[in-house]
Amino acid sequence: xxxxxxxxxxxxxxxxxxxxxxxxxxxxxxxxxxxxxxxxxxxxxxxxxxxxxxxxxxxxxxxxxxxxxxxxxxxxxxxxxxxxxxxxxxxxxxxxxxxxxxxxxxxxxxxxxxxxxxxxxxxxxxxxxxxxxxxxxxxxxxxxxxxxxxxxxxxxxxxxxxxxxxxxxxxxxxxxxxxxxxxxxxxxxxxxxxxxxxxxxxxxxxxxxxxxxxxxxxxxxxxxx
Amino acid sequence: xxxxxxxxxxxxxxxxxxxxxxxxxxxxxxxxxxxxxxxxxxxxxxxxxxxxxxxxxxxxxxxxxxxxxxxxxxxxxxxxxxxxxxxxxxxxxxxxxxxxxxxxxxxxxxxxxxxxxxxxxxxxxxxxxxxxxxxxxxxxxxxxxxxxxxxxxxxxxxxxxxxxxxxxxxxxxxxxxxxxxxxxxxxxxxxxxxxxxxxxxxxxxxxxxxxxxxxxxxxxxxxxx
DNA sequence: TCCGAATGAATGAATCATCATTCGTTTCAG
DNA sequence: CTGAAACGAATGATGATTCATTCATTCGGA
Numbered sequence: 001x002x003x004x005x006x007x008x009x010x011x012x013x014x015x016x017x018x019x020x021x022x023x024x025x026x027x028x029x030x031x032x033x034x035x036x037x038x039x040x041x042x043x044x045x046x047x048x049x050x051x052x053x054x055x056x057x058x059x060x061x062x063x064x065x066x067x068x069x070x071x072x073x074x075x076x077x078x079x080x081x082x083x084x085x086x087x088x089x090x091x092x093x094x095x096x097x098x099x100x101x102x103x104x105x106x107x108x109x110x111x112x113x114x115x116x117x118x119x120x121x122x123x124x125x126x127x128x129x130x131x132x133x134x135x136x137x138x139x140x141x142x143x144x145x146x147x148x149x150x151x152x153x154x155x156x157x158x159x160x161x162x163x164x165x166x167x168x169x170x171x172x173x174x175x176x177x178x179x180x181x182x183x184x185x186x187x188x189x190x191x192x193x194x195x196x197x198x199x200x201x202x203x204x205x206x207x208x209x210x211x212x213x214x215x216x217x218x219x220x221x222x223x224x225x
Numbered sequence: 226x227x228x229x230x231x232x233x234x235x236x237x238x239x240x241x242x243x244x245x246x247x248x249x250x251x252x253x254x255x256x257x258x259x260x261x262x263x264x265x266x267x268x269x270x271x272x273x274x275x276x277x278x279x280x281x282x283x284x285x286x287x288x289x290x291x292x293x294x295x296x297x298x299x300x301x302x303x304x305x306x307x308x309x310x311x312x313x314x315x316x317x318x319x320x321x322x323x324x325x326x327x328x329x330x331x332x333x334x335x336x337x338x339x340x341x342x343x344x345x346x347x348x349x350x351x352x353x354x355x356x357x358x359x360x361x362x363x364x365x366x367x368x369x370x371x372x373x374x375x376x377x378x379x380x381x382x383x384x385x386x387x388x389x390x391x392x393x394x395x396x397x398x399x400x401x402x403x404x405x406x407x408x409x410x411x412x413x414x415x416x417x418x419x420x421x422x423x424x425x426x427x428x429x430x431x432x433x434x435x436x437x438x439x440x441x442x443x444x445x446x447x448x449x450x
Numbered sequence: 451t452c453c454g455a456a457t458g459a460a461t462g463a464a465t466c467a468t469c470a471t472t473c474g475t476t477t478c479a480g
Numbered sequence: 481c482t483g484a485a486a487c488g489a490a491t492g493a494t495g496a497t498t499c500a501t502t503c504a505t506t507c508g509g510a
Contacts (some may be wrong), residue, residue: 019334294497
């Protein structure tokens with residue numbers, strides 16, 4: 001069940017007419033970057049291959065030397081984004097002994113990568129559905145791996161007695177959506193605060209108690225229903 | 226600054242070649258419903274006018290009697306969805322005296338409408354960017370109104386001493402994203418639990434304390450930077 | 451009451467523009 | 481020189497939009 005152990009997924013089945021591995025990598029990176037920019041700005045369907053070619057400074061034909069079709073480009077573009085999350089988070093969270101600090105660092109890292117790739121993140125949301133099912137599943141898988149990083153931090157905090165024994169799955173999704181919201185609701189948050197502030201304010205809300213003691217008492221009967 | 230006081234936004238500037246208001250309403254509803262279904266399933270760009278016509282049981286030409294172009298159809302489709310939220314939430318939250326109960330009811334209502342319109346909700350996320358700026362802004366405005374409903378509930382709970390004086394804006398977005406997540410991550414949650422359970426588990430995580438007393442003590446120095 | 455305009459809805463084949471993709475030609479490194 | 485790499489004009493498909501036509505009414509005058 002375990003899949004490839006973390007090689008920046010590279011080609012993932014996309015075929016190229018050029019042999020030279022190094023050249024393929026270079027060209028693909030060049031083209032995918034242009035594509036991310038264009039897809040992010042205009043959306044997948046609205047951007048043409050020739051847009052991408054122009055942006056990347058190559059000819060239309062060249063793109064077809066390195067990709068089978070337009071969907072391949074989208075696929076590698078989205079993969080690129082998700083891989084960058086999967087790379088950044090663990091490296092930033094590091095291995096500080098304190099689980100609470102690791103958790104905080106992970107959330108900060110997650111939000112910072114997203115901040116650095118707002119358009120690309122939104123792209124992943126908007127266009128994943130345009131991919132064939134196999135590929136969509138691969139993307140889900142990636143996302144799942146990212147979630148697992150966060151879940152592990154939470155679970156460590158619980159084991160260390162720093163978090164209550166809450167619903168790990170739900171809290172994980174809470175955090176993930178919180179991070180994604182920075183991109184999805186950029187129009188609302190941008191300008192109002194920095195990513196750093198956003199994370200700090202968010203964590204304060206998520207980790208501390210919202211209900212007052214009286215609120216708790218009143219809530220008890222509600223839940224029993 | 227205040228905009229139209231809640232008339233199910235109806236036409237919002239979309240022009241029709243037919244005069245009869247009642248007929249226009251009927252036909253548009255018919256076409257928009259078909260469109261929501263198709264756009265939701267296949268996405269905006271991938272569905273053709275003729276798809277929609279077929280689904281709605283009318284001719285291609287007819288659609289152009291009631292809409293200026295394809296974008297008009299998308300616009301009214303998204304508007305329809307957001308309006309349904311704006312309608313359902315207050316009517317379900319009712320006016321129960323207890324603010325906590327109203328809050329709970331509002332969140333449940335929000336999630337239930339979304340559950341009833343998963344495809345449509347995802348549609349709004351995916352395709353809002355395909356609209357012209359003016360229209361995109363109108364959509365944002367709608368979303369803002371919905372958020373305000375939730376924010377009001379929260380603020381009532383605080384005033385009643387049931388919630389701590391937390392960051393209203395952030396908690397509101399927390400809740401909103403939580404509700405949207407039910408649609409955006411449907412593939413993950415569906416089958417695992419019902420909407421009702423989802424909301425209850427979610428509220429438990431959001432409202433109660435996550436940090437243990439010891440966690441709080443350790444966290445203090447962290448926040449001080 | 452009845453009949454031939456006149457109006458406005460509805461149709462769907464034809465038009466027209468826009469791309470994705472191909473492929474014959476050109477470049478250039480070795 | 482030779483072959484791989486790059487180019488970009490030409491091709492073909494697709495799909496939004498138009499429009500000439502049909503169909504169903506309403507209406508006014510005899």
